[in-house]
Amino acid sequence: MRLIYFAWVRERIGKPEEDVELPAGIETVADLLRWLKSRGEEYENALQYPDVIRVAINQEHVGHREKIAGAREIALFPPMTGG
Amino acid sequence: MAGAVVPAIRVQREDFDVAAEIAALTGGRADIGAVVTFSGLCRDEAGTLSALELEHYPGMAEAEIGRIAAEAVQRWPLQGLTVIHRHGKIVPGENIVLVVAASAHRQAAFEAANFLMDYLKSRAPFWKKEHRADSSEGGWVEAKEADDEAADRWKKSDE
Numbered sequence: 001m002r003l004i005y006f007a008w009v010r011e012r013i014g015k016p017e018e019d020v021e022l023p024a025g026i027e028t029v030a031d032l033l034r035w036l037k038s039r040g041e042e043y044e045n046a047l048q049y050p051d052v053i054r055v056a057i058n059q060e061h062v063g064h065r066e067k068i069a070g071a072r073e074i075a076l077f078p079p080m081t082g083g
Numbered sequence: 084m085a086g087a088v089v090p091a092i093r094v095q096r097e098d099f100d101v102a103a104e105i106a107a108l109t110g111g112r113a114d115i116g117a118v119v120t121f122s123g124l125c126r127d128e129a130g131t132l133s134a135l136e137l138e139h140y141p142g143m144a145e146a147e148i149g150r151i152a153a154e155a156v157q158r159w160p161l162q163g164l165t166v167i168h169r170h171g172k173i174v175p176g177e178n179i180v181l182v183v184a185a186s187a188h189r190q191a192a193f194e195a196a197n198f199l200m201d202y203l204k205s206r207a208p209f210w211k212k213e214h215r216a217d218s219s220e221g222g223w224v225e226a227k228e229a230d231d232e233a234a235d236r237w238k239k240s241d242e
Contacts, residue, residue, distance in 0.1 A: 006138055007223055056143055075143070078210065080207060080208055080226065081210050081211045081225070083204035083207065
């Protein structure tokens with residue numbers, strides 16, 4: 001599964017994207033955020049406040065309770081500031 | 084013709100020409116009675132800002148603006164709709180975003196343009212980073228709660 005990061009999430013994690021193999025038991029977006037946060041200091045730093053992180057699965061916004069089965073691409077980013 | 088409006092959506096590095104975009108919507112037809120345009124520009128924050136860097140999510144940016152535009156076309160009787168959002172480094176005075184909404188009457192055009200901007204601000208995947216005029220490191224612009232509230236007011240009562 002491909003993970004993509006934007007803005008300060010990307011800067012803090014230190015890379016724009018990566019392919020990951022998820023361990024068993026990671027079913028929802030919230031599970032994914034919790035697992036990622038445990039992967040090292042840079043992830044801990046980026047995902048310190050998981051509630052503020054916005055998530056898109058296959059380029060559509062989703063909530064943190066969304067199931068991630070079947071996702072090709074999951075993006076994590078801060079609240080948007082376009083317009 | 085009802086339901087036939089296909090919004091024109093562009094996410095691009097280059098600048099745009101507001102007059103040319105209006106002409107593209109209205110040229111060769113006589114049924115449009117109202118055109119509302121909104122242009123968002125980069126401001127210099129009283130001389131402290133030298134540029135904004137706009138990061139975006141390629142693919143999703145177009146798709147999300149498309150979803151918002153499709154909803155606008157459903158909710159208001161529009162005869163044309165154009166949305167352009169720039170990315171990359173933009174200096175004060177330059178354009179960032181454009182919405183052009185055309186309709187038979189002004190109310191639909193005003194409301195659709197307003198709705199589009201409120202939703203673009205809180206849902207289109209763009210992020211602004213500041214470059215400061217004094218060369219100190221600028222930060223990421225923080226999302227404003229007021230922008231979320233502005234988008235929420237368009238929610239229908241059954242949502």
